[in-house]
Amino acid sequence: MPDYSRQNPSPRYVELLGYYRELHVGGYVEKNLPPEETFDGRSLPHHAGNIRRVAKEYNAKTILDYGSGKGRQYGPLNIQLPSGEVYPDIRSFWNVDEITCFDPGYEPFSRLPEGTFNGVVSTDVLEHCPVDDIPWIVDEMFGFAEKFVYVNVACYPAVKTLPNGENAHCTLERPDWWIAHFDAQIAKRPDLRYIAAFDVPLTDEQGNSSIHMIMHQG
Secondary structure, eight states, rough: OOOOOSSSHHHHHHHHHHHHHHHHHHHHHGGTGGGGTTTSSTTSSGGGHHHHHHHHHHHEEEEEEETOOOOOOGSSOOOOTTTTTTSSSSSHHTTOSEEEEETTGGGGGGOOOSSSSEEEEEOGGGGGGGGHHHHHHHHHHTEEEEEEEEEEEOSSSSSBBBSSSSSOOOOOOHHHHHHEEEEEHHHHTTTTTEEEEEEEEETTTTTTTTEEEEEEEE
């Protein structure tokens, strides 16, 4: 296998990146999604509570969202807790000073960040990346983190397709496959921790399918 990298990604990566750039600009016509609602970061708020707990544990003040989409998840949200506390946005909910967005498919956030961050979060991203590029992408992601990485991976086919008709989730692997990649990063960075949330399909005795989240920490 060629030694792919950010500077030398696979031809498949370049192809898919072109599709995502096209969708960011033109929207998902087949789903009646305008550009502003296409890859707008809507998957992250579902994990905001988990990330809040991790950020507090590690006293994180700077966060990188790796694969952030358009970053609309960091706009006004009016988050209200059962205790009655109200937070106007995710930044205040997490009690962090800075959130940096990076997404190579969205031009405003396409420049690779500089330096490192207390924590890196990535939700609904890796399954969209070609399998041959996963090693360097995961290495890059973990390389930005000083304390922790929170990563969410979908282990089921997407409801969306790409302009060429292929499923948007191009790398469908079991959690243990991903864990092996993440553990390899921790072996190189023993002071770093990761929390992985895997969305996996389960079928009950009646044949009904649903998506369940499996958590793993390394």
